[in-house]
Amino acid sequence: MLRHPDGSSFRFDPGALCLELLPTGGPGPLAYLEALYEPADLVRWAEESRLPDGLGPGGGPGSGPGSALVVSAGEVADARVLRDALWRLVEGRAEGAPPGPDDLVTLNDAAAHPPLVARLTAGGDREWAPGGTGAGLLSTVARDAVELFTGAFAHRIRACGADGCRLLFVDTSxxxxxxxxxxERCGNRHKVRAHRARLTAADE
Ligand SMILES: [Zn+2]
Structure with a gap:
């Protein structure tokens, strides 16, 4: 679920973990969407993301207290920097523009840290290894972006077709x-508008 500052909310699946970070804010005029202020904000984002359960404080079902994700204020700032770089990289990709060198450095530096580590429990469940950090989370997100940009769906990264909507997704259909x-949102608005246009045309 995406909650817009205008109070509306709608289901939005951008198709990749790294793209899920984009609606938490962004560079320039997108700053009004900012949702990452403190460590708890980034932990909540991770919990609500497509990452498997069990990253938050106290963990999810089947995970012990050792699986908590520890995030510092500095790592929240790093998350905003990575997110803004991802905005430019993904928008550039959708428009066929080459990546900016500074944004590539930001992405690759984040990916160079050790990522979050999953492990198998004696009971046969999956859980996150203890010691997960904000840097580990951002590395996992950055590596996902590297996979996205070089993977089978790299040519399917697109911006929403509605005027004034900048949301980005990868089409994996x-x-x-x-x-x-x-x-629910832009698709329906388009349908309504197309329907109205057809009615008007029929009147003429
Ligand atoms: Zn849209």
Whole structure:
């Protein structure tokens, strides 16, 4: 679920972990969307992300207290820097523009840290290894971006087709014809508008 500052909320699946970080804010005019102020904000983002459960304080189902994610204020600042670089990199990719050198350095520096580590418990469950940090989380996100940009769906990274909507997604559907951030929001608005246009045309 994406909560917009205007009070609306709608389901938005951008198709990749790294793209889930983008709606938490962004560079320039997107700053009004900022949602990452303190460590708890980044932990909450991780918990609500497509990462498997069990990263938050106290852990999720089947995970012990040792699985808590420890995030510092500095790592929250790093998350905002990585997110803003990802905005430019992903928008550039969607428009066919080459990546900016500074943004590449930001991405690759984040990816160079050790990522979060999953492990198997004696009971056969999956859990996060203790000692997960904000840097580990950001490394996992940055590595996901490297995979996205070089993977099978790299040519399917797109911006929503609606005027004024900047949401970015990767289309992983089989037909590959996804146009909207969300059918609930921009897809529906488009349908309503197209319907109205057809009615008007019929009147003339
Ligand atoms: Zn949209």
């Amino acid at each position: 089989r037909p590959g014809r996804r146009r909207w951030c969300s059918m």
